[in-house]
Amino acid sequence: MPHINVSGPKINELDKKRALTRALTDAAAAAYDMPRETIVVIINENSPENVSVGGQLIVDRTN
Amino acid sequence: MPHINVSGPKINELDKKRALTRALTDAAAAAYDMPRETIVVIINENSPENVSVGGQLIVDRTN
Amino acid sequence: MPHINVSGPKINELDKKRALTRALTDAAAAAYDMPRETIVVIINENSPENVSVGGQLIVDRTN
Amino acid sequence: MPHINVSGPKINELDKKRALTRALTDAAAAAYDMPRETIVVIINENSPENVSVGGQLIVDRTN
Amino acid sequence: MPHINVSGPKINELDKKRALTRALTDAAAAAYDMPRETIVVIINENSPENVSVGGQLIVDRTN
Amino acid sequence: MPHINVSGPKINELDKKRALTRALTDAAAAAYDMPRETIVVIINENSPENVSVGGQLIVDRTN
Numbered sequence: 001m002p003h004i005n006v007s008g009p010k011i012n013e014l015d016k017k018r019a020l021t022r023a024l025t026d027a028a029a030a031a032y033d034m035p036r037e038t039i040v041v042i043i044n045e046n047s048p049e050n051v052s053v054g055g056q057l058i059v060d061r062t063n
Numbered sequence: 064m065p066h067i068n069v070s071g072p073k074i075n076e077l078d079k080k081r082a083l084t085r086a087l088t089d090a091a092a093a094a095y096d097m098p099r100e101t102i103v104v105i106i107n108e109n110s111p112e113n114v115s116v117g118g119q120l121i122v123d124r125t126n
Numbered sequence: 127m128p129h130i131n132v133s134g135p136k137i138n139e140l141d142k143k144r145a146l147t148r149a150l151t152d153a154a155a156a157a158y159d160m161p162r163e164t165i166v167v168i169i170n171e172n173s174p175e176n177v178s179v180g181g182q183l184i185v186d187r188t189n
Numbered sequence: 190m191p192h193i194n195v196s197g198p199k200i201n202e203l204d205k206k207r208a209l210t211r212a213l214t215d216a217a218a219a220a221y222d223m224p225r226e227t228i229v230v231i232i233n234e235n236s237p238e239n240v241s242v243g244g245q246l247i248v249d250r251t252n
Numbered sequence: 253m254p255h256i257n258v259s260g261p262k263i264n265e266l267d268k269k270r271a272l273t274r275a276l277t278d279a280a281a282a283a284y285d286m287p288r289e290t291i292v293v294i295i296n297e298n299s300p301e302n303v304s305v306g307g308q309l310i311v312d313r314t315n
Numbered sequence: 316m317p318h319i320n321v322s323g324p325k326i327n328e329l330d331k332k333r334a335l336t337r338a339l340t341d342a343a344a345a346a347y348d349m350p351r352e353t354i355v356v357i358i359n360e361n362s363p364e365n366v367s368v369g370g371q372l373i374v375d376r377t378n
Contacts, residue, residue: 001166001323001368003129004339007231008317008347014112016346018123021115023342024319031335032323037117040127040166042070042109046231049203052210053316054226060207064134064179064292066255067150071128071158077238081249083157084241087130090149094142095134100243103253103292105196105235116127133294140364144375147367163369168322168361172294175266178273180289186270190260190305190355192318193276197254197284209283213256216275220268221260229316229355242253259357298357301329304336306352312333 002028007044009051009058017043065091070107072114072121080106128154133170135177135184143169191217196233198240198247206232254280259296261303261310269295317343322359324366324373332358 004024011017021041029036048058067087074080084104092099111121130150137143147167155162174184193213200206210230218225237247256276263269273293281288300310319339326332336356344351363373 001366003166003168003322005320005322006317006343007319008343011346014120014122017112018120020342020346021120022118023345024339025115025118027335027338027342028321028323030338031326031331035117039117040129041115041118042129043113045113049206050232050234051316052214052230054224054228055211055214055230057203057207057210059203064177066133066292066294068131068133069128069154070131071154071160074157077246077248079157080238081246083153084246085244086153086156087150088241088244090146090153091132091134093149094137094146097134098243102243103255104241104244105255106239108239114127140372140374143364144372147372148370151367151370161369165369167367167370169365171365175269176295176297178277178293180287180291181274181277181293183266183270183273185266190303192259192355192357194257194259195254195280196256197280200283205283209279212279212282213276216272216279217258217260219275220263220272229318231318240253301332302358302360304340304356306350306354307337307340307356309329309333309336311329 002032002034002039004028004039004041005044006041007046009048010045011043065095065097065102067091067102067104068107069104070109072111073108074106128158128160128165130154130165130167131170132167133172135174136171137169191221191223191228193217193228193230194233195230196235198237199234200232254284254286254291256280256291256293257296258293259298261300262297263295317347317349317354319343319354319356320359321356322361324363325360326358 025039
């Protein structure tokens with residue numbers, strides 16, 4: 001029952017979500033030496049209004 | 064101030080949310096021996112595109 | 127694969143953890159109408175030095 | 190790479206998000222004695238149907 | 253009931269934890285316009301073996 | 316600033332943590348098309364007394 005939470009910007013293509021969750025699952029199954037079926041991944045998509053780096057919201061970045 | 068975060072598929076009926084948060088609160092109040100008023104519950108509803116089990120997105124399940 | 131994260135003070139008796147996780151699991155299984163086997167619960171135990179309410183650490187409470 | 194997750198009701202004004210993330214970043218940079226650029230803040234906005242205090246959903250509060 | 257989770261390296265001085273939670277609480281109370289008593293902060297202290305940036309564990313950094 | 320949180324049993328060998336965080340970082344960098352340096356991974360190690368599946372604590376499993 002390892003559990004992976006990945007938090008980042010919106011991912012628009014379903015294929016990218018497929019590849020991401022597959023790769024994260026493979027990495028965890030290898031590290032924990034547990035069957036892939038036990039690995040759960042949750043993707044959190046954050047709006048650029050709701051994330052800041054260094055105190056600056058992503059939505060306010062000029063480059 | 065125990066805090067419960069429950070993450071799962073969308074719950075469509077408000078009454079189910081009421082029953083869920085009530086039951087989780089009761090369980091935590093008993094275990095921690097603290098007043099119910101101190102227990103906060105947050106429900107996170109995940110889209111089937113954003114959760115995988117065994118590397119397969121829920122949206123891709125065929126059964 | 128609903129997932130419950132419960133965060134609170136240290137629980138010293140294993141039986142209280144058993145009762146807590148059982149009750150949380152029952153509540154989630156009922157709300158999501160999913161088999162109990164799909165429900166994972168994680169207990170996080172926080173030190174009183176690492177939690178504040180209203181800006182006051184639990185370790186500094188005088189009552 | 191300190192990471193702050195702040196979870197609460199919806200914040201409607203972007204300026205409040207700016208002020209919040211800036212203040213959280215300043216607080217963390219001072220406590221960890223690390224450059225502001227290393228501090229990431231994520232705001233989670235919860236619907237009043239998805240949060241309970243004392244077993245009562247926020248949406249059901251009558252005052 | 254806003255909830256702040258701050259995750260970073262170990263903080264050795266209790267006074268730094270006091271200052272951190274106080275400042276985070278003030279920032280959240282102002283942004284949400286809610287009483288300080290409703291704000292809970294949890295500090296998570298991570299070992300340098302358990303955090304990576306750019307795929308490199310903190311414990312492996314050479315500068 | 317994508318952020319990955321992986322929660323599972325204790326990992327005893329540092330090399331497994333290195334491999335895990337590297338693989339998770341690669342997967343996220345590819346999916347988000349962002350430089351590896353922006354990806355932070357945190358490993359949470361849970362005691363078998365603090366995790367249940369199907370209402371049974373890991374520590375109570377007989378096989």
